[in-house]
Amino acid sequence: MNILKTLVAAALATAALAVPQAQASTLKQVEAHGVLKVGMLVDFPPFGLMSTAGKPEGYDADTAKALAKYMGVKVQLVPVTGPNRIPYLLSGQVDVLVASLGITPDRAKRVDFSRPYAGIEIMVYGKKSVKVTDAKDLAGKSLAVVRASTQDQAVTKIAPKSTIIRRFDDDAAAVQALMSGQTPLMGVSNVVAAQINKAKPGEFNEKFALATQVQGIAVVPGSTKLLAKINDFIAHAMKDGTMDKISEKWLGTKIQPFVRNGSVKAALAAKK
Amino acid sequence: MYHFNFTPVFDNFDLLLYGAWLTVRLSFAAMVLGLVVSVLGAVARTSRFRGLHWIVGAYVEVIRNTPFLVQIFFLYFGLPAIGISLGPNLAALIALVVNVGAYGTEIARAGIESVPRGQVEAGRALGLGPLQIFRYIIFRPALRNVYPALTSQFIYLMLTSSVVSTISANDLASAGADLNAKTFASFEIYLVVTALYLALSLLFSGLFRALQGALFNYPASR
Structure with missing residues (x-):
């Protein structure tokens, strides 16, 4: 038993040595x-x-x-x-x-x-003509998000009851909802927002940030x-x-x- | 051993029931409107007017040879490009009616064609007008002949309606997906969602059977 313990200890020590030191x-x-x-x-x-x-x-x-x-x-x-x-x-x-x-x-x-x-950054993004500066302004408006994304969770937490949150299965469908005008707003990351801006320059802008990393x-x-x-x-x-x-x-x-x-x-x- | 945890499901059962209620309303409305489209389509398809015949034929072929998912995306995401913006629930209803109408047209046409020519001639000999002939001699027996095929198409329509969750309509499937995203209890949630769809199917087929008894209980001609 003692030998076994020693062996294990030795093996562990070797393994520890083998890990490259910072x-x-x-x-x-x-x-x-x-x-x-x-x-x-x-x-x-x-x-x-x-x-x-x-x-x-x-x-x-x-x-x-x-x-x-x-x-x-x-x-x-x-x-x-x-x-x-x-x-x-x-x-x-x-x-x-x-x-x-x-x-x-x-x-x-x-x-x-x-x-x-x-x-x-994840943010609320949308048509330039839509006036939204904070969560309160979302009342009565519809907003597309990807179901269960961080944007969905953030928006669900802060949006007033009367906000219509439309949940889609992926980025492509949610972006499509925004671009086709089905929803004036969208919860989105700055990376996807950049792609939208490339496809339709100047049509949409950031409304307010939800979270940053x-x-x-x-x-x-x-x-x-x-x-x-x-x-x-x-x-x-x-x-x-x-x-x-x-x-x-x-x-x-x-x-x-x-x-x-x-x-x-x-x-x-x-x-x- | 898997430990079932139905708490997240039953805590949010109202969400699922609300979703099921939309599925019922959507399906019921699509069945009623779809029946109207089917009968009109079948009449046009069997009419002597060549143009009408072709237009309805094209409609049936286009709808029956394209996926429902694509049809619904076209209505919801595509039409706004030409200025027609339908909400998700309305787009879902129209897509379902258009879809079931195409299948229903063919089923109803088969029904109309199953009515023996001689019966129509007998009606004419008795001095019935064209509308009377259609109503008493063609329509009712035709519908009776294809009733099982038509109602199973309607049940299928109710199940297909789960696709409308992709355009963010708040039906039963979308309620299940939302709940799943929140609680991750996929097994329990989809078990209950499946049970709810099954219950809805049985409910509709029960309804159809009752209607059959009420509408077509006269003796068969053959």
């Missing part, structure tokens, strides 16, 4: 290599996707390229997936993550976040100098219009105030 990528190392290895998603359009030529592109890719340019190094984009992106970073296979990583308290325990560089660039905890450099980059890119250009290209709008004025602290406080 290695802080220092700014110096990156600069010495001349390459910034960036982990990004390629299955999360329009933030990260594969181009028809098989290269990663999107909001995250453009941000990563601008970051590397600012640091004066080359960029290497490494495709990661949702579940393995943090292990990729912590095991040192990438220097930073520009992987649409939402700033949440759980993740903040494992990685250090930069200030927000992007954000996902900001995304940060992540580094291994303790990479203080690297993080400071990234924060400098974001501040700079916000000011000189680089981020606006990226945002307009992929989301159809300039950087929203909740991203521009957001901070890690505020994002974490909002999730508590």
Whole structure:
């Protein structure tokens, strides 16, 4: 029995050793290599996707390229997936993550976040001519949502009783209801709103936000100098219009105030 | 062993009943209007006017050879492009009437054609007018002959009406989907929804049987 225990303990110890320890990528190392290895998603359009030529592109890719340019190094984009992106970073296979990583308290325990560089917002969106500025104005109006989506839950919670919430099975049908004029309003994310705006420019606009989630660039905890450099980059890119250009290209709008004025602290406080 | 938990279902039973009530109203209205369309369609289809014959034929072929889902999307999402905006419940009703009308036309036509020519000639010999001949000699026996086929089409219409939840009409299927999205008790919810549809089907077929007894209890000619 004792032998067994020892064996198990030994096995566990070995396993623990085998797990790669978090290695802080220092700014110096990156600069010495001349390459910034960036982990990004390629299955999360329009933030990260594969181009028809098989290269990663999107909001995250453009941000990563601008970051590397600012640091004066080359960029290497490494495709990661949702579940393995943090292990990729912590095991040192990438220097930073520009992987649409939402700033949440759980993740903040494992990685250090930069200030927000992007954000996902769900909102009430609709025809320009419809006057709606807050939940009260929804009274008596009809609004399309995808059944059981976060928008559905948010709208159901705040809308007055007389609001007619029309629930559809998917984005396509709900968007169709808005575009065909069956409902003047819709609960939607900024990503889908950008697609609607592309299809029918200038016909619809945002009425008010339901909820927001900001995304940060992540580094291994303790990479203080690297993080400071990234924060400098974001501040700079916000000011000189680089981020606006990226945002307009992929989301159809300039950087929203909740991203521009957001901070890690505020994002974490909002999730508590 | 799966543990049944019907609490979410029975706590929200009013939602399901409200949905079932819309399904009943929608189906009943579509059956009545659909019967009218079917009879008119069948008369046109058996008439001597070539144009009328062709128009109704085209209607029947188009509707019977396209999916109901596409028809309902066309009415709800497509028509607003030419300025006709129907609410989900009205669009659902029209789609159901148009759909069942096409199938009903063919069924009713079969009924009319099943009435022996000689019977009509006998009526004419007795000095009956064309309307009287249609009413007493063609329509009633025709309907009696195809009654089972027509009523099973109507039951099928009631079940098909579950598709209208895709255009956000608040029928029984949509109430079930909403409840499922809220509580995730899929097994219990759809068990109860299935039971409710079954109950509605039995209710309608009971009604049809009672009507049959009242309308067609005269002795058969053959």
